[in-house]
Amino acid sequence: MEAAGVATGPQRRSAGRRLADLFHGRPRLQLGTLLAGPVSWLVVGYIGSLLVMLVAAFWGVNALSGEVSRSFSLDNFKELVEEPVYRQVTGRTVGIAAAATLTDALLAFPIAFYMAKVASPRIKGVLVVAILMPLWSFYLVKVYAWRTMLSEGGIINWALDPIGLSGPGFGTTAVWLVESYLWLPFMILPIYAGLERIPNTLLSASEDLGAGPGRTFRRVILPLAFPAVVAGSIFTFSLTLGDFITPSLVSPETQFIGNVVKANITNNLPLASAFATVTIAVMIIYLLLARRLGAFEHL
Amino acid sequence: MRLSRRSRNLLRVGVGITLAFIYVPLIVIAIYAFNSGTTLEWPPPGLTTHWFPEAIDNPGARDAFFTSIKVGLAATVIALVLGSLASLAVSRHSFFGRETVSFLVVLPIALPGIVTGIALSDTFTQVLGIGLGLFTVVVAHATFCIVIVYNNVAARLRRVSGSFEEASADLGAHTWQTFRHVTLPNMQTALVAGGLLAFALSFDEIIVTTFTLGAGDQTLPIWIFTNLFRPNELPVVNVVAVLVVLISIVPVYLAHRLTREVGGAAAGRPGGDAPATARADAGATTAEATAIP
Numbered sequence: 001m002e003a004a005g006v007a008t009g010p011q012r013r014s015a016g017r018r019l020a021d022l023f024h025g026r027p028r029l030q031l032g033t034l035l036a037g038p039v040s041w042l043v044v045g046y047i048g049s050l051l052v053m054l055v056a057a058f059w060g061v062n063a064l065s066g067e068v069s070r071s072f073s074l075d076n077f078k079e080l081v082e083e084p085v086y087r088q089v090t091g092r093t094v095g096i097a098a099a100a101t102l103t104d105a106l107l108a109f110p111i112a113f114y115m116a117k118v119a120s121p122r123i124k125g126v127l128v129v130a131i132l133m134p135l136w137s138f139y140l141v142k143v144y145a146w147r148t149m150l151s152e153g154g155i156i157n158w159a160l161d162p163i164g165l166s167g168p169g170f171g172t173t174a175v176w177l178v179e180s181y182l183w184l185p186f187m188i189l190p191i192y193a194g195l196e197r198i199p200n201t202l203l204s205a206s207e208d209l210g211a212g213p214g215r216t217f218r219r220v221i222l223p224l225a226f227p228a229v230v231a232g233s234i235f236t237f238s239l240t241l242g243d244f245i246t247p248s249l250v251s252p253e254t255q256f257i258g259n260v261v262k263a264n265i266t267n268n269l270p271l272a273s274a275f276a277t278v279t280i281a282v283m284i285i286y287l288l289l290a291r292r293l294g295a296f297e298h299l
Numbered sequence: 300m301r302l303s304r305r306s307r308n309l310l311r312v313g314v315g316i317t318l319a320f321i322y323v324p325l326i327v328i329a330i331y332a333f334n335s336g337t338t339l340e341w342p343p344p345g346l347t348t349h350w351f352p353e354a355i356d357n358p359g360a361r362d363a364f365f366t367s368i369k370v371g372l373a374a375t376v377i378a379l380v381l382g383s384l385a386s387l388a389v390s391r392h393s394f395f396g397r398e399t400v401s402f403l404v405v406l407p408i409a410l411p412g413i414v415t416g417i418a419l420s421d422t423f424t425q426v427l428g429i430g431l432g433l434f435t436v437v438v439a440h441a442t443f444c445i446v447i448v449y450n451n452v453a454a455r456l457r458r459v460s461g462s463f464e465e466a467s468a469d470l471g472a473h474t475w476q477t478f479r480h481v482t483l484p485n486m487q488t489a490l491v492a493g494g495l496l497a498f499a500l501s502f503d504e505i506i507v508t509t510f511t512l513g514a515g516d517q518t519l520p521i522w523i524f525t526n527l528f529r530p531n532e533l534p535v536v537n538v539v540a541v542l543v544v545l546i547s548i549v550p551v552y553l554a555h556r557l558t559r560e561v562g563g564a565a566a567g568r569p570g571g572d573a574p575a576t577a578r579a580d581a582g583a584t585t586a587e588a589t590a591i592p
Contacts, residue, residue, distance in 0.1 A: 020473035027392060030474070034388035035400070038381040038445065042403045046418075046442055052426055053418035068425065107320070110313035118302065118310060127314075132555055134321060138547055140505050140520045141540040144527060145324035148331060153340040155327055184321065213302055234409055242411020245505060245524070258506075261413045265510060269421065276417045283410055296401070 050280070057274035061267070068269055076274035086260070090278060092172065093257040097240035100179035101187075101233045107180070108187035108232065113221075115188075116195035117203075128192075135185045140245060146178045147249045174250040179240045186239070187232035194228025195221070230295035237286060241279050325544065332541040337534055354538035363522035370433060370518060371501040374440035378497045381441070382448025383490060387482070390456035391464070407443040415443060416510030423511070432513035439511040440504060444497035451493035451558065452486050459485045492557040495550035503547055519543060 023030050057076055062069045080086045115127045134142070149155045149167075156167035168174050198221065206216040244258025257279055264272035290296070302310070327341075335345035354360060382404075389400050407415050419439050423429045463485070467477040505520040512521065523539055526532040 016475060017473065020475050023474040024468075031388055031392045031394055034384045034392075038385035038388075039400070039403070041381055041442070042406070042445070045438070046407055046415075047403075049418040049422040050414070052422045053414070056421045056425060107317055110310055111317045114310050114314045118307065129552075129555060130318060130321070133548060133551055134325070135551070138540075138544045139503055140523055141328060141544055142324060144523070144536075144540055145328040147527075148339045148341075149324060149327055151339050153338070155341040158341045181320065181324070184317070188317075213306065238409055238411050242413040242506065244413060249527075258411075258413050261417060262509065265417065265420065269417075269425070272417055273421055276411075276414045279411045280414050283414075287409065 053273045054277055056270055057277045059270040059273075061270060066267065076271050079271065080274060080278060085255075086275075089255050089257060089260055092254065093241060093279075094282060096172070096176050096179060096256070097237045099176050100183065100240045101236040103176070103180040104184050104187040104236045105191075105229050105233065107184055108191050109225075109229075112188050112191035112195055115192050116198075117200070131185050131188050131192075135189070139182065142182055143178060143246050143249050146174070146181065150174050150177075150250055170253070171251050172254055175247055175254075175256070178246045178250055179236075179243065182243075182246070183236040183239050186235035187229075190228045190232040191225060194225045194231070198224050227294040230290050230293045234287065234290050234295065238283055241282065328537065329541050329544075331537040334534065334537060337530070339533065350534040350538045354535045354542065357535055357539075359517070359526070360519070360522055360535065360539050363517040363519045366433070366516055367502050367519040370436050370440060371498045373437040374444050374501045375494050375498045377437070377441035378444035378448045379490060379494050382445045382493060382497075383452050383486070385445070386449045386453035386456060390453055391461055404446045404449045408446050412504075412506030413510070415439065416507040419507070420510040430513060431511055433516055435511045435513070436508055436516075436518070439507050440501040443504075443507065444501055447497040447500060448490070448493035451489045451496070451554075455486050455489035455558075488557045492554035495554040495557075499547045499550045499554075503543070 023033070056068075058072045058074065060069050060071060060073055060075055061067070080090070111127070111131075115124050115131075119127060150170060152169075154167070160166055168177065202220060202224075203216055206220045211219065242258055244256065244262045247254065247256040247259050248262075257275055261272045261275050264275070330343065330346075331339070332350065333346040333348060334343040335347040335349070336343055385400055385404060388394075389397055416439070419435070419442070420431065423431060423435050429435060463481050464477050467481045472480065503520060505518075505524060508518055508521060512518065517525070519539070520543070523536055523543070527536045
């Protein structure tokens with residue numbers, strides 16, 4: 001059907017046509033043209049910016065004028081390591097990121113498994129939409145919703161009051177809860193896609209060979225789905241690490257890396273850059289591990 | 300897999316709890332939009348639609364809304380161009396460093412938002428000497444939106460064999476003709492879906508935005524963030540929050556429909572409503588939404 005359109009196409013040697021001829025049979029040239037834009041945007045623009053941040057992390061601030069002074073020193077990093085507050089902040093942030101990641105993996109697995117291997121096609125379609133919808137959307141609104149729910153007179157205390165309990169209120173527990181909530185769909189989808197890729201015949205084979213559901217799960221499903229879990233964890237971990245909105249809404253008293261960076265952008269850009277560099281180091285280690293575990297095929 | 304009735308039911312309960320966990324906060328916030336009181340006391344003393352006209356007439360919220368639309372559109376256009384170029388390169392050519400492209404594209408979104416934010420802000424203010432403003436936000440948003448378009452288009456191109464393009468070239472079509480008549484129609488809906496998702500992502504973003512937006516401008520999420528600490532503004536904030544949800548849900552839903560239907564068409568079944576294709580497509584859509592090849 002396309003061939004007809006091609007055959008009757010214009011035959012004059014326009015500039016565009018000459019360019020097309022130039023590309024014809026030159027895959028390297030085609031490739032170069034395709035890559036030039038995106039690669040220069042991402043390498044020169046983005047990676048370049050990351051390098052600028054890395055350099056700025058070694059700058060300082062003039063104590064008198066408050067201006068950024070561009071002289072190399074290790075002071076920022078020294079401060080981050082030696083100052084107990086900053087060590088605490090780093091530990092707390094990484095801890096919450098790990099806790100949220102673990103929580104999400106535990107919550108995500110049953111629903112992902114149900115979607116991939118148990119639900120009827122119709123239910124599965126509905127569930128995919130239900131998980132996909134809130135994926136990237138209205139992040140701030142979600143945090144805000146939790147702020148209202150966790151507040152003194154909020155729905156959580158209201159629901160727990162009759163049985164003599166009260167909610168966690170604002171604080172580190174609230175941050176853990178909200179981060180787990182926010183990034184849960186990011187864990188469900190890769191695990192679901194990973195489980196979907198496991199052929200049912202493999203599970204039948206395991207059953208035929210005498211393994212019960214528990215054993216099939218441990219010995220067949222879990223090892224095959226593990227890279228997908230790691231893939232999901234990249235997002236849950238990283239997004240928690242860089243979040244300053246959640247702490248500032250549901251834990252105003254405690255500091256996380258994001259808050260410290262945010263608080264320093266106007267007064268001490270170099271220190272903020274240094275702290276952001278710490279999260280990048282944590283993430284690079286995490287990504288390299290994830291790559292080794294085969295997570296990249298599952299993202 | 301064969302499961303006992305008991306474990307099946309247990310699984311259903313787990314699914315129910317997870318879904319409730321995901322949706323209850325959204326329902327609560329939707330109810331607050333109709334709250335007749337002015338505090339966040341639960342349960343609300345009564346319900347009213349009084350705050351909706353008030354929110355729509357709020358000049359700050361309205362300006363922020365249009366700013367968000369502008370930024371979202373501009374970022375989406377850039378992401379569409381760069382994302383589809385990169386996905387064409389990766390899907391239709393093999394070259395040294397191909398893996399790295401996928402890595403590079405996902406990096407702005409895989410790294411914590413504060414990193415992307417501060418790196419770009421450092422570069423704009425310290426190196427390039429560009430004052431922060433709408434331009435810098437657009438650049439920042441485009442950077443992390445590329446991956447969305449890239450994933451959608453790359454997932455599509457992987458499913459459509461490159462031999463169609465070879466056949467077109469064999470039949471005498473030149474580069475543009477092949478692109479216009481073969482490649483583009485195949486990737487069209489993936490492009491639209493990617494664009495919609497990219498727009499939704501930009502519309503919603505707040506972390507990178509905080510670091511790259513000038514002092515004078517506000518996007519809608521920034522407006523909400525600055526106003527939710529003001530008790531007087533709370534009722535309006537609640538309504539705007541619900542409107543934001545509604546606005547971002549539409550593109551996401553449309554994108555989902557688009558990738559689903561064309562999954563069917565690409566598999567050679569126009570309409571794509573047969574149960575078998577629906578099942579395959581649901582998986583494909585998930586892959587497209589979050590995939591890195």
